[in-house]
Amino acid sequence: QQQVKQSPQSLIVQKGGIPIINCAYENTAFDYFPWYQQFPGKGPALLIAIRPDVSEKKEGRFTISFNKSAKQFSLHIMDSQPGDSATYFCAARGNEKLTFGTGTRLTIIP
C-alpha cells in the first residue's frame, strides 16, 4: 500500500526533447507528491511538487501532470538540456512520511 512505482529505470533523450517520467501509487491517503533531482555525490533536492486537488503544475521547464482517478503522476521536462542529466525520484507523502520511487536515471545528449 505504501509503494510508489516509477518508470522508466533509465532514459536517454536528445537535447531539446521532452523526457517523461511516470509514477503510480496505490494509497489514496497520500496527500502530497514531490519530485526530487539528484546529481552524483549529492543528496536529493526538491524540484517541484503537487497536491492531489490540482491536475497540473508548471515551474519553469518542469511540469507535473496528475491523474487522481488513475493514481498516476508524471514529470515532463521541456527543452531538456545536458545539465538536466541526473537521477529523478518521485515521492508520495502519507502519515507525514515520504515514500520514494526507485528513480530514473536521465541522460540528455547534446
Next chain:
Amino acid sequence: EAGVAQSPRYKIIEKRQSVAFWCNPISGHATLYWYQQILGQGPKLLIQFQNNGVVDDSQLPKDRFSAERLKGVDSTLKIQPAKLEDSAVYLCASSRLVQETQYFGPGTRLLVL
C-alpha cells in the same frame, strides 16, 4: 543559509565492525530524518525526529541500528555490528516543520566488506 551537513562522506569497514554517522541540520529545523539509499533504489526512511523525540522508527533495524538527537539539533546514527547488506548511502534531511520541504545533506557512503 547553510545546508544540511554530514560526516564522514565515505566510510569503509569490515562486517561486524561498528560505525557512526553525524548530521547537523539546517538551523531552526525541528524535524530531522535519516534515510538509507541502496544503490539503484530510492531513499528509505529509517527514523524521524521531531526536536529530540522519535516520531517514527518503524523501519529502523533496532537490533543493530540506533540513532539519537541530543538537544534537538545534531544527530548521530550508529550501526553495530555492520552487515554486508548495510552498504548504502545514508542521507540526513531536515525540515522546518514536519509538513514542509525536506532538505537533504550530501550523504555518507558506507561500504561494508
